[in-house]
Amino acid sequence: xxxxxxxxxxxxxxxxxxxxxxxxxxxxxxxxxxxxxxxxxxxxxxxxxxxxxxxxxxxxxxxxxxxxxxxxxxxxxxxxxxxxxxxxxxxxxxxxxxxxxxxxxxxxxxxxxxxxxxxxxxxxxxxxxxxxxxxxxxxxxxxxxxxxxxxxxxxxxxxxxxxxxxxxxxxxxxxxxxxxxxxxxxxxxxxxxxxxxxxxxxxxxxxxxxxxxxxxxxxxxxxxxxxxxxxxxxxxxxxxxxxxxxxxxxxxxxxxxxxxxxxxxxxxxxxxxxxxxxxxxxxxxxxxxxxxxxxxxxxxxxxxxxxxxxxxxxxxxxxxxxxxxxxxxxxxxxxxxxxxxxxx
Numbered sequence: 246x247x248x249x250x251x252x253x254x255x256x257x258x259x260x261x262x263x264x265x266x267x268x269x270x271x272x273x274x275x276x277x278x279x280x281x282x283x284x285x286x287x288x289x290x291x292x293x294x295x296x297x298x299x300x301x302x303x304x305x306x307x308x309x310x311x312x313x314x315x316x317x318x319x320x321x322x323x324x325x326x327x328x329x330x331x332x333x334x335x336x337x338x339x340x341x342x343x344x345x346x347x348x349x350x351x352x353x354x355x356x357x358x359x360x361x362x363x364x365x366x367x368x369x370x371x372x373x374x375x376x377x378x379x380x381x382x383x384x385x386x387x388x389x390x391x392x393x394x395x396x397x398x399x400x401x402x403x404x405x406x407x408x409x410x411x412x413x414x415x416x417x418x419x420x421x422x423x424x425x426x427x428x429x430x431x432x433x434x435x436x437x438x439x440x441x442x443x444x445x446x447x448x449x450x451x452x453x454x455x456x457x458x459x460x461x462x463x464x465x466x467x468x469x470x471x472x473x474x475x476x477x478x479x480x481x482x483x484x485x486x487x488x489x490x491x492x493x494x495x496x497x498x499x500x501x502x503x504x505x506x507x508x509x510x511x512x513x514x515x516x517x518x519x520x521x522x523x524x525x526x527x528x529x530x531x532x533x534x535x536x537x538x539x540x541x542x543x544x545x546x547x548x549x550x551x552x553x554x555x556x557x558x559x560x561x562x563x564x565x566x567x568x569x570x571x572x573x574x575x576x577x578x579x580x581x582x583x584x585x586x587x588x589x
Contacts, residue, residue: 262506262521267540268447270309270508271302274516275316276534279481283512288319292331295349296338302536303342308442309541313512314350314454314479320380323355326393335387343389346442348451350477353383353395355432367432379432382406384451384477386440394441397434398453400462406431406455437465447472447543450505454478457492463499464551472543474499474507481513485531489515497523502550506541 275295277283283291299310321329335347357364359375368377382401386394401407407430439448450466450473457463457476466474476496483489493515500507500519507519517528518539529535549556 257522260504260522263542263544265542266446267542268308268442269304269306270311270518270539270541271299271307272508272510272516272518272537272539273298273310273312274511274514274529274533274535274537275313276513276532277481279479279512283315283479283481284318286319288317288331289334292317292334296334298534298536300338300341302538303345305344307342307345308447309449309475309508310345310347311475311477311508311510312347312349313510313516314384314477315352315382315512316349316477317351317385320352320354323353323381323383323395326353326385326395327391332385332387332393339387339389344443345388346440347387348440348449348475348477349385349387350453350479351383351385353381353385353397355379355381365432367430369430380430381434382431382453384440384453384475386449386451388443390443394438394451396438396440396451396453398431398456399433399435399437400456400459401431401433402455437462437469439466439469439471450474452476452499457499458495460499460502460550461554464503464554467503467505467547467551471505472545473541474503474505476507476509477511478509479512480515481532489531493517497525502548504546504548505544508539508541 273295275291275298277291295312295316303310317331319331321332326332335349339345339347355378357368357377360377361375363370363377365379368379370377381397383398384396437450439450441448448470450463450469450471452463452466452474454477463474478492480489480492496507496509497519500521501523504521506521509517509519514529514531514533516535516537517525518537518541519525521544527537527539529537
């Protein structure tokens with residue numbers, strides 16, 4: 246216990262973060278109650294609140310604006326994002342500040358042509374015409390260019406976002422409140438993908454909410470080239486319980502494992518900036534309307550954890566199995582020796 250702790254303290258105090266080529270960022274925490282306000286609209290007013298908060302803090306040096314998960318909850322067509330009215334609202338803000346890259350949470354959908362079988366496990370049929378569609382909990386990157394960066398959440402929350410059979414879905418819907426996914430379920434993206442700034446110099450790993458719980462999963466962004474990590478989330482479901490705190494602590498673990506700076510945008514808090522030591526250098530209060538400003542710096546080092554994943558876990562499990570097996574084999578031998586000694 247003492248030796249690993251001493252090594253950790255030494256490493257915490259000696260590791261150095263790259264503070265060169267940093268990018269100014271603005272993190273928005275709009276504080277929209279997910280139980281009474283978030284999913285009832287009007288969605289346009291909610292986005293206006295986010296945009297107004299951002300515009301008050303954007304400067305000529307700002308390069309990134311980060312907003313929470315499902316900032317846009319009115320589903321947008323993945324094949325026609327340029328004409329989505331909410332995307333157009335963000336585009337209007339970018340025209341006033343052409344330097345910025347906006348990373349925002351958005352619910353999207355994709356339409357498939359008529360076919361006999363569903364194209365994906367999560368696809369739902371529209372009607373007897375054979376047309377299918379998928380919904381996604383997505384992150385979108387919007388800049389002054391014509392193209393968009395899209396990442397679809399891959400680690401879905403069981404019972405809330407993960408689709409089951411129709412019968413089971415009806416049962417779960419009766420037990421659980423509507424939390425933005427139970428009614429339809431979400432599709433997933435197989436591989437991790439990163440967002441790049443307009444100059445293609447800075448790559449960001451967009452992590453959506455529940456995905457930040459899984460260490461090895463987050464390393465896949467780094468393996469794809471992520472130099473920093475953005476976590477967008479909506480922790481208001483927890484209310485004021487330890488749930489939102491635990492979820493927050495996971496973000497620090499991901500920073501330590503990957504040695505990547507993390508910017509966390511949460512709808513109701515806690516939003517924060519985390520350095521590569523896992524320390525929150527600045528943060529908002531829980532359940533408050535707030536804006537954070539800071540600098541995010543790129544990192545390119547590849548840690549042992551990124552390279553090998555949960556090797557300590559598997560080694561410990563193997564070692565534990567060997568110890569248990571040895572004990573079970575040793576017990577009969579010890580009993581025989583004891584009986585032999587007692588006879589003598």
